[in-house]
Amino acid sequence: IETDDNLNPLACPRCRCEEIKPDNVYCPYCGTFLHNVCLGEEPFGPTMSLKERVEHCSCNDEFLNGGYRYCPDCGCKTSYFEQGLLPDWEKEYNEYPFS
Numbered sequence: 001i002e003t004d005d006n007l008n009p010l011a012c013p014r015c016r017c018e019e020i021k022p023d024n025v026y027c028p029y030c031g032t033f034l035h036n037v038c039l040g041e042e043p044f045g046p047t048m049s050l051k052e053r054v055e056h057c058s059c060n061d062e063f064l065n066g067g068y069r070y071c072p073d074c075g076c077k078t079s080y081f082e083q084g085l086l087p088d089w090e091k092e093y094n095e096y097p098f099s
Contacts, residue, residue, distance in 0.1 A: 001036070001066035001080060009034055009066065013085045025051060036064040036080040038071035050079055 001013045008022040015030040024034055033050040040057030054061070059073050069081040069089060080086050 001085060003036075003063075003066045007036070007063035007065065009036075013066075013080060014083070032085070033079050033083060036066055036068060036078050037061070038064065038074060039077050039079055039082055041074075041076055050082070054079070 002010045004010060004022075006022065009020070011018045012020055012027040012030060012032055012034065014032040015027060017027060017029045019029075020027060020034060026032065027034055037054050038057050038059040039050065039053045040059065057076070059071055059076075064071065064078055066080065067086065068078050069086050070077060078086075
């Protein structure tokens with residue numbers, strides 16, 4: 001998922017809307033959580049929003065690379081992977097083998 005130099009998405013990762021601002025938390029059209037961040041350790045309650053999970057995470061609150069499925073600091077899932085915006089790494093690896 002393409003981001004700018006500050007790791008803000010250039011468009012909504014789900015609906016591809018380009019009318020988003022860096023300070024938007026959710027896409028105003030499809031409701032997707034816009035930034036890729038660590039979600040912290042599971043399990044959380046079933047009604048806890050992604051925003052609440054981010055607030056409870058012990059990692060720093062910086063945005064992550066648009067391709068990260070897991071946090072490089074703690075190994076927890078990222079918001080993009082949790083929302084199904086990125087495929088499982090094995091699926092991607094099998095579709096685009098390096099050798």
